[in-house]
Amino acid sequence: MLNRYDRNKKKILNDPVYGFISITDDLIFDLIEHKYLQRLRRIKQLGLTHLVYPGALHTRFHHVIGTMHLMQKTIDILKSKGHAISADETKGALIAILLHDIGHGPYSHTLEKSIVCEPDHEVLSLIFMRKLQESFGDPLALAIEIFSNKYKKKFLHKLVSSQLDMDRLDYLKRDSFYTGVSEGVINTDRIITMLDIANDGPVIEAKGIYSIEKFIIARRLMYWQVYLHKTVLAAEQMLIQIIARAKYLIANGETLFATDPFKLFLAKNVIREDFNSSPQYLEAFAEIDDYDVFTSIKVWVKHKDKVLSTLCNNLVNRHLFRTHIQKIPFQPAYIEEVKSEVMKLYDIDFADTRYFVFTDVAKNSAYDPLNDKINIIFKDGRVEDITRASDQLNVEVLSKTVTKFYLCHPKQIEAVNNSVL
Numbered sequence: 001m002l003n004r005y006d007r008n009k010k011k012i013l014n015d016p017v018y019g020f021i022s023i024t025d026d027l028i029f030d031l032i033e034h035k036y037l038q039r040l041r042r043i044k045q046l047g048l049t050h051l052v053y054p055g056a057l058h059t060r061f062h063h064v065i066g067t068m069h070l071m072q073k074t075i076d077i078l079k080s081k082g083h084a085i086s087a088d089e090t091k092g093a094l095i096a097i098l099l100h101d102i103g104h105g106p107y108s109h110t111l112e113k114s115i116v117c118e119p120d121h122e123v124l125s126l127i128f129m130r131k132l133q134e135s136f137g138d139p140l141a142l143a144i145e146i147f148s149n150k151y152k153k154k155f156l157h158k159l160v161s162s163q164l165d166m167d168r169l170d171y172l173k174r175d176s177f178y179t180g181v182s183e184g185v186i187n188t189d190r191i192i193t194m195l196d197i198a199n200d201g202p203v204i205e206a207k208g209i210y211s212i213e214k215f216i217i218a219r220r221l222m223y224w225q226v227y228l229h230k231t232v233l234a235a236e237q238m239l240i241q242i243i244a245r246a247k248y249l250i251a252n253g254e255t256l257f258a259t260d261p262f263k264l265f266l267a268k269n270v271i272r273e274d275f276n277s278s279p280q281y282l283e284a285f286a287e288i289d290d291y292d293v294f295t296s297i298k299v300w301v302k303h304k305d306k307v308l309s310t311l312c313n314n315l316v317n318r319h320l321f322r323t324h325i326q327k328i329p330f331q332p333a334y335i336e337e338v339k340s341e342v343m344k345l346y347d348i349d350f351a352d353t354r355y356f357v358f359t360d361v362a363k364n365s366a367y368d369p370l371n372d373k374i375n376i377i378f379k380d381g382r383v384e385d386i387t388r389a390s391d392q393l394n395v396e397v398l399s400k401t402v403t404k405f406y407l408c409h410p411k412q413i414e415a416v417n418n419s420v421l
Contacts, residue, residue, distance in 0.1 A: 013065060017170075017177050021069045027139055028068075028094060035286065036102055036128055040064060042289035046175060047110040048235040049226060051318055053179035056226075060101050060108065066170040068098045074159060074166065074192050083197050085153075092142035093156045097166050100147065102128045105285065106293045110236045114243040115265050116285065119272045127275055127282060154200045162372040164191075164202060164212070172218055175226060184222040186215050196377060203377040204386075212374060212386055220366035220398050228362045230323035234408045238315050241355045242297060245308045257299040261287040307352050314410075321356075321408040330359050330407050341413050357409045365401040 009029035013021045023029050031037060040060035049056040075090050085093075103124025105115045112121060126147065133140035145151040147160060159165055169188050176184030194208025204212055226232070243266075246256055250266050258266055261284035268274070274281045300312040314320070324330075339353035346356070367374065369387050376389040387399055 015062070015066060015069070017066060017174050018069055021065060025091060025094070027091070027136060028098065031095065031098060031132070031136070032065075034132065036132065037061070037064070037099070039286060039289055040101065040104070042291055043104055043106060043108060044290055045108060045171070046179075046226070047107040047232075048239060049179065049229070049232050051235050051320065052229055052231045053181070053226065056175070056179045058174060058178045060104055063170055063174060064098050064101055066174055067100070067166040068094055070166040070169055070188060070192065071097045071159060073189075074195060077192055077195055078197060081196055085156075088139070088142060089146075089153065089156065091139055092146050092151075093159060095139060095143035096147040096156075096160045099129050099132070099143065100125055100160055100167060106288055106290050107236075107239065110239055111243060111293070114240055115270075115288070117269045117271050123272065124275075124285070128286070131282065155197050155202055158202055158372065162202070163367060164204075164215070164374045168219070169215075172215070172222060175222060176218070179226055181222065181226055183225060184218045186218050187211050191215060198375070198377050198381075198383055201375065203375045203383060206376055206378045206389070209376055209386070209389060212376070213390055216367045216374075216386070216398050220364065223364040223366070224402075228364060228404075230325055230406065231320055233360075233362065233406055234321040234323045235315070237358055237360065237408050238311060238321060239293075241358065242300070242308065242311045242315065243293075245305070245311060245355055246296075246300070249305055249308065254305070256296070256303070258296045259288070259292045261285070262292040262296060306346065306348060307355050310346060311355060319411070322411045322414070323406050323408050325362075325404050325406045327404065329405050335359060335407065338407070338409050338413060342410060345410065345412055357407070359405065359407045362404045362406060363401055366398040369399050 009023070009026045011023040011029060013023065015021050023032065038061070043060045044050065044056075045058050045060055045063050046056045071094055072090075075085055075093060079085055101121065103121040103126070105111055105121070105124075109121075116124070126144065129140060129144050129147065133144065142151070146156045149157040149161075151157065161167065169186070169191065172184050172186050173188055176182065190208060190211045191204070194205045194211065196203050196205055246258075247266055247269075250256055256263075256266065264281070264284045265288070270281055275285075297312045298316055300308050301316055303309045303312070335357060339350065339357045342348075342353045342356045343350050367386070369385055374386045375383050376386055377383050
């Protein structure tokens with residue numbers, strides 16, 4: 001027979017960023033306890049960023065709990081300002097933000113197109129939500145409407161997904177906390193307190209404009225200093241190349257160690273239709289996490305394939321590639337010369353140098369005035385976009401997309417032939 005403690009689903013979590021977070025709803029407790037969401041404990045929020053910032057070991061689970069906490073605070077503020085938000089709508093919004101990242105795979109964004117070719121994590125989150133609806137019923141239906149922007153009160157969706165949503169508010173504050181990059185610190189309490197609703201969308205009271213300016217600047221700094229840090233880019237690209245080589249070898253008949261669910265995705269380029277036609281892919285995806293991938297990489301260090309073993313050894317022991325960044329694309333002749341040096345360094349075929357020399361583009365726009373604007377509301381009821389309302393020129397500058405081209409290659413290349421670089 002169960003005692004009163006076994007039946008208690010009212011819990012308090014001690015979060016290092018916000019302090020105590022209360023779980024006061026039985027259904028939300030059950031969702032948090034579900035294996036789909038518990039998997040997020042085993043997926044790092046920032047992929048391989050801990051190889052640059054050692055403290056960045058927090059997980060997607062930390063993040064979604066934080067976003068739910070901010071959503072509850074936001075709804076309380078909006079209700080205090082006279083906006084009608086029912087108990088069902090509150091629960092729907094909390095569930096929508098709690099489950100918004102449930103579709104993330106191992107190493108979060110890093111392997112988003114490597115483990116599953118398509119769709120992206122947001123579509124997979126929706127697939128997971130619909131699967132959970134089979135067990136939890138109507139409250140999930142409302143959460144899905146809010147998440148999909150099909151619910152009549154559009155502002156609820158924008159609190160889940162927009163340029164000023166609970167997702168961004170949490171990850172900026174949380175990521176700056178765990179990385180130690182203080183430039184990313186934002187005042188979530190101030191921003192949420194200044195939130196209001198106008199024209200069925202979130203707006204910020206004019207006296208909160210400086211907090212929003214700081215939010216936009218913090219986002220830009222965090223992208224170039226953390227998310228798109230050149231060494232992080234190198235580590236992430238190395239991981240992508242490892243998975244690409246593993247898939248290539250399996251496709252050509254090689255036997256590789258991997259857990260059963262991970263092996264399923266290495267052996268096939270899984271697309272959206274596979275999730276719809278075969279339930280085994282969703283269940284397998286719900287089982288793989290960072291541990292499946294990194295355990296496999298540790299084993300592959302000793303694989304007979306030189307390309308795979310070299311890449312894995314470099315990543316496991318943090319022998320990360322050098323990254324060069326510039327404003328224009330790298331010349332093909334220059335890339336070919338670097339590849340020739342890599343071919344001699346590792347004694348491999350020229351075709352295989354693509355796993356060791358790669359170029360890509362890093363883009364960031366701290367604020368996009370053409371997409372879900374951040375609006376400021378003045379005392380006279382006038383509503384203006386932040387770029388027009390701000391008296392700081394930097395906001396308009398920050399709304400422009402910055403593009404950087406980068407090239408990665410083994411660091412030993414400089415020692416082989418300095419003239420190449």
